[in-house]
Amino acid sequence: MTAAVISASSPLALRLRDALAVTVLGGLLALPFIGLVTVEEGGALTVRTRWGAWGATLAALFFGRLLLRAALDAWRSRRPARKRAVFSSGDAVLRRAAGTSLLAAALLLPVFFADNRYVIDTATTLGIYVMLGWGLNVVVGLAGLLDLGYVAFYAVGAYTYALLSTQFGWSFWEALPAAGALAALFGILLGYPVLRLRGDYLAIVTLGFGEIIRIVLLNWTSFSGGPNGIGGIPRPSFFGLAFARSAEGRTFHEFFGLEFSPMHRFIFLYYLIVVLALLTHALISRLRVLPTGRAWEALREDEIACKALGLNTTTVKLSAFATGAMLAGFAGVFFAARQGFISPESFTFSESATILAIVVLGGMGSQLGVVLAAAVLVVLPELGRQFADYRMLVFGAAMVTIMAVKPTGLLARREPTVRLNPERSAAP
Amino acid sequence: MTPLLTVDRLVMRFGGITAIDGLSLQVPRGAITAVIGPNGAGKTTLFNCLTGFYRPSAGRILLHEDDGSERDLTRLKGHRIAREARIVRTFQNIRLFGGMTVLENLLVAQHHALAQASRFALAGLLHTPGYRRAEREALEFARRWLAELGLTAVADTPAGALPYGTQRRVEIARALCARPRLLCLDEPAAGLNPRESAELNVLLTALRDEHGLTLLFIEHDMSVVMNVSDHVVVMNFGRKIAEGPPEAMRRDPEVIRAYLGEEDEEAADA
Numbered sequence: 001m002t003a004a005v006i007s008a009s010s011p012l013a014l015r016l017r018d019a020l021a022v023t024v025l026g027g028l029l030a031l032p033f034i035g036l037v038t039v040e041e042g043g044a045l046t047v048r049t050r051w052g053a054w055g056a057t058l059a060a061l062f063f064g065r066l067l068l069r070a071a072l073d074a075w076r077s078r079r080p081a082r083k084r085a086v087f088s089s090g091d092a093v094l095r096r097a098a099g100t101s102l103l104a105a106a107l108l109l110p111v112f113f114a115d116n117r118y119v120i121d122t123a124t125t126l127g128i129y130v131m132l133g134w135g136l137n138v139v140v141g142l143a144g145l146l147d148l149g150y151v152a153f154y155a156v157g158a159y160t161y162a163l164l165s166t167q168f169g170w171s172f173w174e175a176l177p178a179a180g181a182l183a184a185l186f187g188i189l190l191g192y193p194v195l196r197l198r199g200d201y202l203a204i205v206t207l208g209f210g211e212i213i214r215i216v217l218l219n220w221t222s223f224s225g226g227p228n229g230i231g232g233i234p235r236p237s238f239f240g241l242a243f244a245r246s247a248e249g250r251t252f253h254e255f256f257g258l259e260f261s262p263m264h265r266f267i268f269l270y271y272l273i274v275v276l277a278l279l280t281h282a283l284i285s286r287l288r289v290l291p292t293g294r295a296w297e298a299l300r301e302d303e304i305a306c307k308a309l310g311l312n313t314t315t316v317k318l319s320a321f322a323t324g325a326m327l328a329g330f331a332g333v334f335f336a337a338r339q340g341f342i343s344p345e346s347f348t349f350s351e352s353a354t355i356l357a358i359v360v361l362g363g364m365g366s367q368l369g370v371v372l373a374a375a376v377l378v379v380l381p382e383l384g385r386q387f388a389d390y391r392m393l394v395f396g397a398a399m400v401t402i403m404a405v406k407p408t409g410l411l412a413r414r415e416p417t418v419r420l421n422p423e424r425s426a427a428p
Numbered sequence: 429m430t431p432l433l434t435v436d437r438l439v440m441r442f443g444g445i446t447a448i449d450g451l452s453l454q455v456p457r458g459a460i461t462a463v464i465g466p467n468g469a470g471k472t473t474l475f476n477c478l479t480g481f482y483r484p485s486a487g488r489i490l491l492h493e494d495d496g497s498e499r500d501l502t503r504l505k506g507h508r509i510a511r512e513a514r515i516v517r518t519f520q521n522i523r524l525f526g527g528m529t530v531l532e533n534l535l536v537a538q539h540h541a542l543a544q545a546s547r548f549a550l551a552g553l554l555h556t557p558g559y560r561r562a563e564r565e566a567l568e569f570a571r572r573w574l575a576e577l578g579l580t581a582v583a584d585t586p587a588g589a590l591p592y593g594t595q596r597r598v599e600i601a602r603a604l605c606a607r608p609r610l611l612c613l614d615e616p617a618a619g620l621n622p623r624e625s626a627e628l629n630v631l632l633t634a635l636r637d638e639h640g641l642t643l644l645f646i647e648h649d650m651s652v653v654m655n656v657s658d659h660v661v662v663m664n665f666g667r668k669i670a671e672g673p674p675e676a677m678r679r680d681p682e683v684i685r686a687y688l689g690e691e692d693e694e695a696a697d698a
């Protein structure tokens with residue numbers, strides 16, 4: 001082997017490459033957050049650049065990542081060597097770097113936009129779609145079951161919380177597991193009749209199911225309030241501390257000795273969805289490498305082979321439907337709590353289509369892809385607001401372009417759930 | 429010795445077509461049985477009945493357990509045949525989980541044991557020692573078969589990206605990971621080059637002699653049939669037309685007629 005090859009894969013070179021990747025990605029993300037600021041000039045908002053601050057961020061990212069990596073490696077090398085490659089491939093380095101910087105950006109966002117309600121709100125919406133995308137990804141991306149009625153489970157979650165809280169005084173945290181379980185039950189109920197269906201037929205039946213739920217909610221006025229929806233849904237509290245100027249119990253700002261600001265609640269909601277999304281992510285990542293997840297993927301690849309190997313495809317399908325539905329139920333609870341008001345209008349087919357578009361655009365089965373696609377689908381229409389009438393046109397054109405350039409989605413490469421030879425795959 | 433499997437007057441109809449027409453045969457224990465016959469004879473249909481993909485129109489398929497009891501497979505639901513009767517098959521047109529790696533394919537074959545250890549994914553999510561042990565054992569088992577079939581080097585490659593001959597081997601390795609008692613191979617030599625075909629001969633004999641497996645395989649490649657099988661069943665039009673040791677089948681006039689057609693009988697005799 002030549003010296004160049006050795007040095008290219010030496011720890012230092014790998015660390016530098018890793019830090020560089022983080023810096024590039026972080027820099028891109030930091031550009032709108034830190035590099036640009038809006039200032040008021042003569043009553044109008046204008047955008048100013050802050051290259052100095054941006055440059056400092058880049059440097060901090062680069063050296064911070066380098067130090068962190070070195071510390072992590074040192075910590076790892078002290079523990080008994082596990083058969084696990086630290087750097088499995090250049091691609092994985094990039095993925096991990098992208099994931100880390102996205103996470104950092106998500107956690108730091110409110111620090112930079114503490115008083116910008118619009119940004120926090122948009123980011124919260126993005127969080128909901130990321131969570132929904134990840135949930136649907138279980139059904140469509142992993143298990144390969146085309147589901148066009150996913151929004152039904154989102155509605156089940158939202159209405160469960162709305163009804164339990166307004167009728168029976170349940171709190172957000174009490175209703176969350178109940179709504180998840182109920183949505184999962186609906187997932188199984190839908191799953192049973194469609195067990196034998198695949199592809200287009202499955203899509204049509206699930207589409208119908210989504211519409212049935214919406215139409216029932218629209219017409220069963222005594223139960224769901226019909227088209228008027230349900231209002232006055234309580235907002236989640238911070239471990240019992242309300243976000244209000246004054247309330248019966250102690251309020252959030254009193255407890256922490258802060259000046260009251262309506263932004264506290266929005267930032268809290270934002271962090272809440274970030275936490276829910278992270279839990280979702282952790283759950284799916286773990287399930288994927290368990291027998292359950294591998295069975296989902298095997299089902300997507302070849303159902304007949306699954307049967308020949310003794311897999312009960314009924315259980316496999318129902319578990320995928322139930323898991324996806326449960327996650328949508330959680331997202332629904334959050335949605336209801338955030339809006340304070342829900343009506344069937346929020347759960348139309350176009351919502352299902354958007355979520356499906358996020359999954360397909362992101363690259364089926366890819367979790368990072370879902371985040372990118374959700375960002376494209378949520379932020380793009382927002383940016384397009386200036387174009388008013390042309391908004392949907394721009395949006396559609398962007399989607400078509402992406403699908404034409406990358407038909408398999410933004411990130412379609414699949415990471416194996418287990419490797420026999422981790423060392424070998426590190427070699428170029 | 430009692431046979432492992434008895435097929436008793438099996439009939440399989442599809443609308444007007446009778447693909448299997450009163451077929452009876454026995455699969456001897458610990459031996460290699462070949463099923464041969466012209467295209468459309470009903471060989472794959474027989475496999476589909478054995479492995480629970482089709483529910484036969486009539487007849488019985490009896491599995492003789494080691495304790496002398498017997499079990500009618502036509503009553504067992506599809507996936508339970510692989511799991512409980514431990515009859516596992518491969519397919520005429522390879523059916524791998526193409527996007528998943530070879531190793532993952534082999535782990536899916538061990539799904540049942542792993543899923544039980546993961547207890548509805550709970551033990552798996554919590555990463556309990558019990559689940560970790562099951563996972564380690566499954567990996568070790570897969571590693572052994574990978575080595576035995578010369579697939580270690582491609583273990584982390586997506587199965588769909590492998591050459592045809594290798595895919596056939598992966599499919600056999602995957603079936604073996606499901607711990608079969610009876611392994612059914614549908615045309616395992618189809619599409620193999622002479623070297624791969626010779627390797628297959630070695631593998632099949634090793635599975636019988638070293639692992640004590642019973643094998644049933646469909647094959648058109650006569651060199652494989654003659655070299656490895658202990659017993660040959662010849663089918664035509666859904667019926668068994670002859671049965672016996674391979675050398676005898678080569679000379680059987682019924683068999684020659686089925687393969688060459690009526691007119692060529694004299695030519696074959698010559």
Ligand SMILES: Nc1ncnc2c1ncn2[C@@H]1O[C@H](COP(=O)(O)OP(=O)(O)OP(=O)(O)O)[C@@H](O)[C@H]1O
Pocket residue numbers: 442445446447465466467468469470471472473474520
């Ligand atoms: N699902 C089905 N529906 C209708 N007809 C079928 C079905 N499966 C098989 N057949 C028919 O049954 C007959 C036997 O088919 P089979 O696939 O068992 O043949 P084979 O012996 O495996 O042939 P080959 O050597 O070409 O693989 C054929 O006439 C086929 O068309």
Ligand SMILES: [Mg+2]
Pocket residue numbers: 471472473520
């Ligand atoms: Mg066939």
